[in-house]
Amino acid sequence: MCCEGLVENLPQLEKCCFCARVETGSKILAWFGTVTAFIYTIFSIIGVVALVAAVSSSKTPAKPEDRDAQITLALFVGVIFIIFLSIVWVMALLLLIGLYKEDMGKVRIWLKVNMCLYVFALVGSIFNVGTLIFTGKEAVFILVQIFSLIIQYLVAFYFLSVIKSHYVNKTQNIQSIDEENRRTGGIFHRQTLPPKE
Numbered sequence: 001m002c003c004e005g006l007v008e009n010l011p012q013l014e015k016c017c018f019c020a021r022v023e024t025g026s027k028i029l030a031w032f033g034t035v036t037a038f039i040y041t042i043f044s045i046i047g048v049v050a051l052v053a054a055v056s057s058s059k060t061p062a063k064p065e066d067r068d069a070q071i072t073l074a075l076f077v078g079v080i081f082i083i084f085l086s087i088v089w090v091m092a093l094l095l096l097i098g099l100y101k102e103d104m105g106k107v108r109i110w111l112k113v114n115m116c117l118y119v120f121a122l123v124g125s126i127f128n129v130g131t132l133i134f135t136g137k138e139a140v141f142i143l144v145q146i147f148s149l150i151i152q153y154l155v156a157f158y159f160l161s162v163i164k165s166h167y168v169n170k171t172q173n174i175q176s177i178d179e180e181n182r183r184t185g186g187i188f189h190r191q192t193l194p195p196k197e
Contacts, residue, residue, distance in 0.1 A: 099166070
């Protein structure tokens, strides 16, 4: 998978936000992602219901076929968005469970999926900015959009780097314990070596 190579090239960090261990930072980011995805999903469900209610009770003179088409489109877009947010929420839960149970396989899956989403979103954003430029939007509006996207992608890149750093630290720790167990006949447990942070 192409995203696996991108995950390997993320920088290795020693600290999260210059003060916390990357393990602590990873857990905080996992909780933040889980809670925000859950809240977005709930508000999206409420928004879709409100939108359908508003369209169906609209006082504008429209043909019933047009109103039905609007309701169908609103439902379709809303359901797709809710499904996407639900997947994001499940992935955030996967990360959270992987971090607390020290199941680095789950963390690796999260890293691969989110790196792919990061690349797809980046390509989509570049296409969106190109569309804004070619449709003749105001330069200030385009610059604000570009600045906002740069900040969003830098923060997402940093979050991915923090979690990848914790993943590498844990997998190196597990590998060193496994090597020690092979050498000594299996007397060490994974909790006996201090973390490499």
